Amino acid sequence: xxxxxxxxxxxxxxxxxxxxxxxxxxxxxxxxxxxxxxxxxxxxxxxxxxxxxxxxxxxxxxxxxxxxxxxxxxxxxxxxxxxxxxxxxxxxxxxxxxxxxxxxxxxx
Amino acid sequence: xxxxxxxxxxxxxxxxxxxxxxxxxxxxxxxxxxxxxxxxxxxxxxxxxxxxxxxxxxxxxxxxxxxxxxxxxxxxxxxxxxxxxxxxxxxxxxxxxxxxxxxxxxxx
DNA sequence: ACACCTATATATAATCC
DNA sequence: TGGATTATATATAGGTG
Numbered sequence: 001x002x003x004x005x006x007x008x009x010x011x012x013x014x015x016x017x018x019x020x021x022x023x024x025x026x027x028x029x030x031x032x033x034x035x036x037x038x039x040x041x042x043x044x045x046x047x048x049x050x051x052x053x054x055x056x057x058x059x060x061x062x063x064x065x066x067x068x069x070x071x072x073x074x075x076x077x078x079x080x081x082x083x084x085x086x087x088x089x090x091x092x093x094x095x096x097x098x099x100x101x102x103x104x105x106x107x108x
Numbered sequence: 109x110x111x112x113x114x115x116x117x118x119x120x121x122x123x124x125x126x127x128x129x130x131x132x133x134x135x136x137x138x139x140x141x142x143x144x145x146x147x148x149x150x151x152x153x154x155x156x157x158x159x160x161x162x163x164x165x166x167x168x169x170x171x172x173x174x175x176x177x178x179x180x181x182x183x184x185x186x187x188x189x190x191x192x193x194x195x196x197x198x199x200x201x202x203x204x205x206x207x208x209x210x211x212x213x214x215x216x
Numbered sequence: 217a218c219a220c221c222t223a224t225a226t227a228t229a230a231t232c233c
Numbered sequence: 234t235g236g237a238t239t240a241t242a243t244a245t246a247g248g249t250g
Contacts, residue, residue, distance in 0.1 A: 001245045002247065004225085006146065024143045024147070028140060031227095034132065037118065041158055042155075043154055045154075070178060111231080112230070113229090124230095131227080
């Protein structure tokens, strides 16, 4: 994209990589919000900046929260995350109709 | 984008909204993977399809996992999610250097 | 590092099949 | 419905200040 094609591997030059990170991170967050708004779906995006300061960038769609998203993720994948102090683990969880799960590896 | 501009609000026509959801969801997952690979950062994306079947689409960058991402999110935001069966809650958690947190509302 | 610029690569809305 | 197509809107690589 832009003035040249980009190989899909880690950019070795530190300056270029940081510049690209800033641009693409903003683009990705914007597109995440657009998808949530245009299609009215729930979604969450987490991006960690590993520059040593440990910055976090995230987006969570309107009318939901990360705790809800994680609960739903848990109920679908059985990964069993738990919200501290509130016991969400009960026998009902896995009695719901099991939703279908897709991921990028099978659906790109 | 495409042959016309799109207002940034929920698409009311069911057929259009579903078509757009499929296209943009694939685009977003692709861009999430590109950001992770090009910049070597950890990230995760969760998208729920609210069509009644409860489908989930997700991407998690290489060399990490949702449980790790959520632990890191927790340590930054103090939201205190917990991985079931393993007690991650100890007094060390909040003694770490507090990382900076950004989100789309302040950094779009 | 950050913002702006501009040429190009991509994403995708509308359309057709 | 779910792919192709194609015209256009957007994203962004590379460059400059």
